[in-house]
Amino acid sequence: MTDARESDEALMGRYARGDAAAFVLLYRRHELRIWRYLERNVGNRATADELMQEVWFAVAREAVRYEPTSRFTTWLFTIAHNRMIDSIRTSRQQVSLETLGYEAELVVQQLTTEPNVGPLAAVVVRDQAVALRQAIGQLPREQRDAFLLQIEGDLSVEEVATITQSSFEATKSRLRYARTKLRELLSEYA
Amino acid sequence: MSKLPPSQDQPEDVDDRYRRASALDPSRPSEAVRRAVLAYAARLPAERATADAGREIERTRTAVNQAWWRPAMLASLAVAALAGFLIAPRFLALRAPPVAATSSAEGSVRNTAPASVAQAPDTRTDKRAPPPPAASPERTARAPAFTRSADMRSPTGRARPKVNAPSSGATAAVAAEPASVQNPDAMGGLDARQRRAPANASATTAIAAAPRAGAAVAPTAAPADPAAAFRRAAEIGDLSGLQVLLVKQTDIDSRDAAGRTALMLATLHGQTDAVAALLVYGADPNATDASGATPLQAAMAGDHPAIVAALQRYGAR
Secondary structure: OOOOOOOHHHHHHHHHOOOHHHHHHHHHHHHHHHHHHHHHHHOOHHHHHHHHHHHHHHHHHHHHHOOOOOOHHHHHHHHHHHHHHHHHHHHOOOOOHHHHHHHHHHHHHHHHOOOOOOHHHHHHHHHHHHHHHHHHHHOOHHHHHHHHHHHHHOOOHHHHHHHHOOOHHHHHHHHHHHHHHHHHHHHHHO | OOOOOOOOOOOHHHHHHHHHHHHHOOOOOOHHHHHHHHHHHHHHHHHHHHHHHHHHHHHHOOHHHOOOHHHHHHHHHHHHHHHHHHHHHHHHHHHOOOHHHHHHHHHHHHHOOHHHHHOOOOOHHHOOOOOOOOOOHHHHHOOOOHHHHHHHOOOOOOOOOOOOOOHHHHHHHHHOOOHHHHOHHHHOOOOHHHHHOOOOOOOHHHHHHHHHHHHHHOOOOOOOOHHHHHHHHHHHOOHHHHHHHHHOOOOOOOOOOOOOOHHHHHHHOOOHHHHHHHHHOOOOOOOOOOOOOOHHHHHHHOOOHHHHHHHHHOOOO
């Protein structure tokens, strides 16, 4: 059960055969990545929590039908992407800078109360965290989605294009624009 | 945005900064979400296993699982019962002897020992012979065949009431039934169910010997006790026999010496249709035998999934 080298696909196979412990391993491996992808896309913790639960429920339900024709990560982020898009379409929820700013403040409060973070480091971390969240929040939705998919899911351009149902070239452009914009927005915090 | 030229330089600096900031980001999903997800994931395999088992039972169910089965069975039983009521009295009336002889014969039956009842030879031609003294072993061994005739003289046309022998005695007697009693003529108007039935359905040896004893059991050792005949009918899956006896208001939950009801016997012998019929007619699905075993336990032990399903539908535990 604790074999860290066991592939995600093998763990899914074990879970499909009834081994619930395999699911726990999978969840722990990918929990934070999925969470960041969702939370930074929707900019709201409560919504991200709901989506997080829906995504993993879907993973558990679909395990018996999962066929490892592609990487588990690709399949997982496809589910997350689809849920996130559905949520946005349903609620017409848009990520606002104010929301992101509010969420960023919460993160900063948590950071500055960390016992291992000194006063100076706390300031730097706070600045970077706020800057990062605000910069991501300023990206157009498609660019933000593509960037987060690639960096949180460790996905290739082709995989991101498949998940977002876009062409390879369009996806590549979105990623390039997203990074350029982020670099520009973050330059003052460098 | 279109002002921004597509960057061809290394993007790793942005990615690195993102990753460093993310590593310091304490934001996490709530604990409630984590618990809910893991609990759901742990529950699903168990539910799948249960559902699979249910599907397997559904697949192995045959007639019991079909909507038309129950009405069709009831209609068939009703037709059989009607035919029985219309036809049986004619046969009985033709063979009815004088009332005096009936009384005499009944008296002889009651006087004979259980063993003599069971070992009755075919003495159909000796119907009018006086009953042998109960104390005479030889005469007893040649038990009067007219006991069957007496059965047939019942004013109501019913099977002979209570000539039951004790369980052990009857068992031995049926097993030792002489060949002469296999004469089909000896059966007269008795129905096949009565011919097949042993004196006491609880006795295993009697059940085993029943086919060999054949007609012999009918006149004397056959389950003149309707309850025994009823249990025997359940045991061999004789639906028309069950129906006939139910019409006669036989106790559906009567028990043999081992405390087994007709439902239990039908279950033990895998008689799915009989079990279903008994349940429809109100047999107690939880009636235990002398050892405390329930029909459901017996069905599970005997690997009869269709019977298990039928019993559970009627509240068996």
